[in-house]
Amino acid sequence: MEHKPKYLPRDKHDFERVNELFQLDPPIIVPLIPRLVEWLQDINWPIASDVAKLLLKYPEETIPHIKAVLNSKDDIWKNGCLLYFVQKLPELYIVQFKNEVTRIATDPTQGELLEEVNETAKRVLVFFDKR
Template identity: 30%
Template structure:
């Protein structure tokens, strides 16, 4: 049986049972899938299949323990794989302005699913005076492709904070590869043509002009 390719298969006797229905294969340890510090475990206990989600090898306190029906095993495992990936992604988002540990986890992450948490990550550079922002700003450029759609939405949304846009342009986009910078060029050119009405708009306009000057 093919499982989510983000996982490492530690043990799999479940596939053979699904193919053959040999009752001799029924046992407590039938499937273990590992993703980072999570394990999905499926086994047969007495008269039922049980699915566990284990974190940090803490088998005494599973995140989840639930009975699953035999005719729903494959569907349930696939859904659980997606849920665990989501759990891991949530751990990459800082919980407060001092959460440097979340930034460390993000820096060690190689998933291609950062786009799904791009906006909450970008929210943590809305104020570059926050300790977490000064660390995060050096990690985010690794994910420039995944961040681009959210950055585009922020920059064109007239309701978004102007200083947030300023930090994105002057501290984040300046680190992006040229090809990613060029994708946002028309938006930044429009910001550079603003007629400022207040101090924040003046700063944003200056930031846009400096960006355009630096990428020439």
């Protein structure tokens, strides 16, 4: 039995599958979103920014999963989500992250300080104010 749906990237270089995802209809993509968000764990992975672009096409469905990351203890993942997803959202959606981003910017955990997620959050807050 296959554990990964046939549409998910097989590895961090699987641009072929990522490109195929852009061609698929929402009913196929939406159930894959939680697994796709996992590809933002390390934004240095070659396919990570393309996966983020795909997720931006499904903001309503992706936001709960990104909020879960921002409330997790994985500070590197938080940083990638802020840079490649949250700050690229249209205003209608970005405002939904105001509480999480404000908390990270103004009251960061030790891990967020160490990984400078608070600095990214401060830049995102400025970005909010410009909209």
